[in-house]
Amino acid sequence: MVAVSVNNLHKQFGRTQVLKGVDLHVPDGAFAVLVGPSGCGKSTLLRLLSGLETATSGEIRFGDRPVTSLAPRDRDIAMVFQSYALYPHLTVYENLAFGLRLRKEPRSIIDQRVCEVAEMLGLTPLLKRRPKALSGGQRQRVAMGRAIVRRPQVFLFDEPLSNLDAALRAQVRVEIRRRHEAMRTTSVYVTHDQVEAMTLADVMFVLNAGCVEQSGTPAEVYRHPATRFVAGFLGSPSMNFLAAHLEKRSNDTWEVVVDTQNSPPIRIVLEDYPTANLRDGLAIELGVRPHDMTLAPDPEIADLRLTAGLCELLGPEIQVHTQVAEQPFTLCLEAELNTRRGELLAVDIDHLHLFDAATGASLR
Amino acid sequence: MTESNARSSSALESILAHAVILLAVGFALYPILWVVSLALSGTSDPSPQVLPLPQEPTLSNLREVAWTSQTVDGAEVWLFGHQLLNSVVVSLATAMVGIAIATPAAYALARFEFVGKSAGLRTLLATQMFPAVASAIPLYILLDALGLLNSRTGLILCYATTTVPFCIFQLRGAFETIPVDLEEAAMVDGATRFGAFVRVVLPAARPAIAVTGLFAFMHAYNEFILAATLLSREDMFTLPVVLQRFIGEYNAQWELFAAGSLIVSIPVMALFYVVQRHLVAGLTAGGVKG
Numbered sequence: 001m002v003a004v005s006v007n008n009l010h011k012q013f014g015r016t017q018v019l020k021g022v023d024l025h026v027p028d029g030a031f032a033v034l035v036g037p038s039g040c041g042k043s044t045l046l047r048l049l050s051g052l053e054t055a056t057s058g059e060i061r062f063g064d065r066p067v068t069s070l071a072p073r074d075r076d077i078a079m080v081f082q083s084y085a086l087y088p089h090l091t092v093y094e095n096l097a098f099g100l101r102l103r104k105e106p107r108s109i110i111d112q113r114v115c116e117v118a119e120m121l122g123l124t125p126l127l128k129r130r131p132k133a134l135s136g137g138q139r140q141r142v143a144m145g146r147a148i149v150r151r152p153q154v155f156l157f158d159e160p161l162s163n164l165d166a167a168l169r170a171q172v173r174v175e176i177r178r179r180h181e182a183m184r185t186t187s188v189y190v191t192h193d194q195v196e197a198m199t200l201a202d203v204m205f206v207l208n209a210g211c212v213e214q215s216g217t218p219a220e221v222y223r224h225p226a227t228r229f230v231a232g233f234l235g236s237p238s239m240n241f242l243a244a245h246l247e248k249r250s251n252d253t254w255e256v257v258v259d260t261q262n263s264p265p266i267r268i269v270l271e272d273y274p275t276a277n278l279r280d281g282l283a284i285e286l287g288v289r290p291h292d293m294t295l296a297p298d299p300e301i302a303d304l305r306l307t308a309g310l311c312e313l314l315g316p317e318i319q320v321h322t323q324v325a326e327q328p329f330t331l332c333l334e335a336e337l338n339t340r341r342g343e344l345l346a347v348d349i350d351h352l353h354l355f356d357a358a359t360g361a362s363l364r
Numbered sequence: 365m366t367e368s369n370a371r372s373s374s375a376l377e378s379i380l381a382h383a384v385i386l387l388a389v390g391f392a393l394y395p396i397l398w399v400v401s402l403a404l405s406g407t408s409d410p411s412p413q414v415l416p417l418p419q420e421p422t423l424s425n426l427r428e429v430a431w432t433s434q435t436v437d438g439a440e441v442w443l444f445g446h447q448l449l450n451s452v453v454v455s456l457a458t459a460m461v462g463i464a465i466a467t468p469a470a471y472a473l474a475r476f477e478f479v480g481k482s483a484g485l486r487t488l489l490a491t492q493m494f495p496a497v498a499s500a501i502p503l504y505i506l507l508d509a510l511g512l513l514n515s516r517t518g519l520i521l522c523y524a525t526t527t528v529p530f531c532i533f534q535l536r537g538a539f540e541t542i543p544v545d546l547e548e549a550a551m552v553d554g555a556t557r558f559g560a561f562v563r564v565v566l567p568a569a570r571p572a573i574a575v576t577g578l579f580a581f582m583h584a585y586n587e588f589i590l591a592a593t594l595l596s597r598e599d600m601f602t603l604p605v606v607l608q609r610f611i612g613e614y615n616a617q618w619e620l621f622a623a624g625s626l627i628v629s630i631p632v633m634a635l636f637y638v639v640q641r642h643l644v645a646g647l648t649a650g651g652v653k654g
Contacts, residue, residue: 006577072548072552073553077552078552081548088546098553146549283455
């Protein structure tokens, strides 16, 4: 097991700059998740780590060993592909043994390790089958087994769950996390699915347009998004954003003022928010997660007053779609409240985020 | 609809389907049965009959075609055997040369970007636009200069010139359908690019290679014009040239022609039988999701 470090990594395809100076550090034995929207460069970054693409500039190190210019086979990695990439002409046993045979391991060792992994993943009854005779979930397990059997220094996962149905995906996700906790092999996992990212990661890297926008534990990144992009990308339903500006009151308190067209502006007094980056009159975006609001005990002094629009019951909660200051706004309330369309709601904001409207950076 | 109605209608459908299939098979086989009948007939009258049954059945036509011999350098040789061997050797060698050159070329064209790729492809395509007869005279002159007229090597070289571009096009299409992920997985597993090609791509492309090889073989096996132009010694003839000799200007020996056709078909049928297990479509199915 080794730590994975990437320093100032650039990758260009023709004139298209896909990675623009990526830095990241995955500690030894950690499970890192690269997450971001389509086209953000996360798969390219993984391919650079695997050696399937070569970097335009920058450096990749596995532990103390620079691997930037090494071929994939010399990096001691194993990769699980989105498509599984099982060898169609080989049986499950031969698929698992492929890498070991290439490394000319003795037959007895190959046999022992393949059987061990097959047993671990429940593949023993399938060892003589070809990939075409397996279900999606079984193929996925073979792909995982092929990676595990090699005992590499680093595991790379390229959206390995995206071809599974929802129920199986959740099951395999837990399985991956469990295996990682047992083996503690440094892993880098690419996904666009934020649930996978949040649940699997020890450390998470949010990528946007070829740059790492923020890194940290899932809890840190979720609770304290560094930019408007990260705030909007993580969380379901997405964070609500309202265009606003800051006003400093005479008694040294700060107010977020959301201008509306047909009614008086909405004023929200800031409490427990660090003031170091606040400037009077600064144009900002106010961010509020749908789950960070509760019904106000006293409607007279509530932060927001709004009329419920479409209400969707999702089991334990109701998603209420409405508008605030002529902008779409969603909030999640407890299902017991039985909120109906047209109902007048007075809500308090328990936790808010402020972003500089010009740069998108958090003001915290 | 009641159950018995449904059953009788599906039985009717089945009978109808079988009738149509039988008709199609009959349509395809009828001329062949007619050739078989003619080959086994004791008369040389090719006048058409409704039922292709041999008149005065005999094996003498087959014997006459197959047991020809010739004295070469004072020794008696089995001429037809020699000619059959010519055909088989030339066709097999053409297929092997075609596949050997086309496989790496097609892989490169399918996987890599390089200067001159599209121009090269267009040029290859252009070579396919001309009929073989257009190059017969230059090829004759070339082979004459190289001392390869009346030789199997000369004929193989000529056939390869048309077979290689065809094989490249066929195999390039096949390689493009094989997911790149498979090779990449092999490279991550410890293979070199060449190792991934040999261990993963080639086995996955086996059906396509088998079909392409078969086509190349058939092309060489059936080719007449170049063979007739470049070969003048009877012991170097390939089978199409041999067959053509039964149809003279004044005298057509149809029964010998038919018998020859039957014998000529045997190696091809044998080859199809051997290759058919490689023709299983969808060998790559299940390798990658989707």
